[in-house]
């Protein structure tokens with residue numbers, strides 16, 4: 415009997431570690447104030463700064479190499495499990511140990527930001543559902559701003575905007591937008607670390623334009639994506655670096671930073687990106703009105719949207735990866751999953767109505 419218990423002891427301990435971990439995470443999911451005060455204000459800024467400081471010495475992505483190494487190791491261990499007839503239980507525990515450790519490194523180095531208080535609360539923005547009238551009014555404003563920026567850049571309403579900067583120059587300029595909004599969001603972006611993804615081709619097929627590596631804190635941008643959108647993509651990833659995990663908040667902060675950037679190309683990228691989400695909302699609300707508003711948009715802007723559309727056509731893949739990401743977001747308290755990107759509309763409207771009169 416004793417020998418039997420001894421044999422199973424490591425498995426019992428291991429199962430208990432999983433149960434305790436999942437219960438603790440479940441508990442933390444419902445403690446936004448605790449997460450805000452302890453993790454987001456004290457612990458995370460230090461971890462993020464150390465990570466970015468270490469990573470900024472390398473011009474290429476260390477996080478991507480880590481992903482490659484980690485995934486290769488995982489596949490190798492799975493293969494060993496399949497061919498290991500002698501001691502599969504031991505091998506299974508080894509894999510499970512690796513997953514448990516990865517889970518905790520993920521949550522401690524960044525993932526707990528998902529359980530923070532909503533950004534709208536911190537910025538004193540209304541969290542009420544906006545009205546149709548508000549949606550139409552802000553859409554209209556964004557169209558006017560986008561048209562004006564497009565015309566200022568190209569001197570014509572029918573020429574698509576082309577950014578004359580190199581990919582690296584766009585990434586280097588991105589932090590300026592965050593300097594402009596630092597006092598408003600009460601966070602400073604120190605030690606910038608934004609890099610091209612080593613897997614740009616692969617992620618293009620996954621419809622991914624950028625991502626944050628939660629293990630190294632590096633912001634990664636898809637270098638194949640149409641250049642005109644890069645300022646907005648890079649600004650979105652910086653928001654994640656600053657500890658704003660939800661996609662609607664990163665979209666909103668990316669918009670805010672890039673639209674406050676002194677550079678016209680950044681302002682333009684921010685405005686047409688936000689306008690895109692507003693048009694999706696408008697289409698859902700009233701498709702006839704959407705068609706009417708589409709006519710108000712300069713041809714040059716529509717040509718830029720077409721560039722993104724063509725990019726996705728070029729990198730078409732039979733598997734839809736967005737479903738996996740949708741499930742991941744839902745597991746991390748993002749109730750609307752992939753649709754949460756679009757919820758930036760509420761934040762932009764709330765911001766507009768709170769600040770437009772005073773600006």
Ligand SMILES: [Zn+2]
Pocket residue numbers: 650654661664
């Ligand atoms: Zn994101």
